[in-house]
Amino acid sequence: MSEFTRADVEHVAQLARLALRDDEVDELTAQLGVILDHAAQVSALDISDVPPTAHPLRLVNVLRPDVPGPSLDRDEVLAMAPDAEDGRFRVPRILDAP
């Protein structure tokens, strides 16, 4: 089932926002194929009638009272950001210039 190709790796890397180098793409193409072969053990099981388990606890909709409380200190948080300005995170250009 190792039909995992370089093109697959490049596509997934783009989804995962990873700018992989060429040598990383080569290595991952080989390694992910081997790991997915092992994972194929579960893909091959005939268990379509079994419901999935996403989580071991049966807790649902854990809510707290909707009362404002103290949060993290903004200056302390922004001091740890790579770039900040006017109380906000600063990032490079998102849209093309008009």
Add this chain to the structure above:
Amino acid sequence: MTAVELAADVRAARRRAVDVAQEHLAVVAARDDELHACNLVMREEALDAARAVDEAVARGDDPGPLAGVPIALKDNLCTRGVPTTCSSRILEGWRPPYTATVVERVLAAGAVPIAKTNLDEFAMGSSTENSAFGPTRNPRDPSRVPGGSSGGSAAAVAAGYAPLALGSDTGGSIRQPAALCGVVGVKPTYGLVSRYGLIAFASSLDQVGPFADTVTDAALLLDVIAGHDPRDSTSIPDAVAPLVPVVDRGVEGLRVGIVTELTDVDGISAEVRTAVERAAHTLEQAGASVDRVSVPSTQYGLSAYYLIAPAEASSNLARYDGVRYGLRVDGEDVAAMNAATRDAGFGAEVKRRIMLGTYALSAGYYDAYYGQAQRVRTLIVRDFARAYEHFDVLLSPTSPTVAFELGAKTADPLAMYLSDVCTIPTNLAGHAAMSVPFGAGEGGLPIGVQVLAPALGEEPMFRAARVLEVGR
């Protein structure tokens, strides 16, 4: 000296916490150049905390059940103002603006934080060789790995840096290094211990737990950290009964099952299998009944885990995007900055898992991989439930082998993943399990036996572990 004895001495003013801290810091200074169990030695924080404990004792106040006991903290637990790296370049230099609940609880109980310990980057690995800051070595034999991912915490306890340490366990990351370093390691029931401030890897599997030299010390630490935390929505709201008063109650009448699929299979070394047999015999001598039990779907645990854990990790690690904290590598726009930052900041294993998880969740593959793994998870839960109708606790190896040489498995990810084959099913089920040192194998290296219990089955699990400790 055990944590129980140290705390008793400090509370009774027979020893000063500052002296205890100095002694342990001296051990760190003497050994950590070689072992590299620590990412950061918290010298000032340790001495400040110890002084506060001594002052409380002098005032006649009780500093708490961990009074003056040094503790090592895995470096994926947030400590306000103190660097927390997950052994990753992407978080190098980051100082969290808040402290993990488990750290707050041990400090409130009088513990003295001695170090932030090394781990496989973002807790992904079984040898601590995936740390961006270099591997940790096993104190029992420095040519060997300490296991992982909490290898630094296991090594810190084994080397005498501290009688206690905290780690996290997503697929065996407390139990496997505990086994390889010859200490006690506990993966509590999912939801028993708060994860607020534990940096997330795979959220439906991650759990914080204790390392200690003795079973009773592990119970003492678990008693301090267990219990509901409103800041963690996956925290079990029920009250929990303390374990220290019950660990010595023995195993008379306890029904113990050896899990055949995790014990009598290829890949488990003969000496490890023998240790499990001897452990079962020890429990039998102490009044337990022992039989073999089949938990068939556990044989698919590893495959299911290596789809579920990377899938959750790929989502959790999306937050490291160069915007709010940690590393940023510039790019011409946000997308290029994100991708360049993540390529520079993550190591090879983390990228492997992000890629694997992203693929398993991607359109066209979701049901064949992630969906199917979740259905296997249901089978594992059902099979364990059936076994626990007839048994109170189960036994298996913790690790298939004793500690392996550094570099032995770094070129073969799948071989490394197989180190966790015995520990993973417990995480998938959300149950409790612990590793207790029991005998030695090749080269005198420690072997760990795993005691498994159903959700909230910590009491019989600790009672069995304590009997094994006495009888080893």
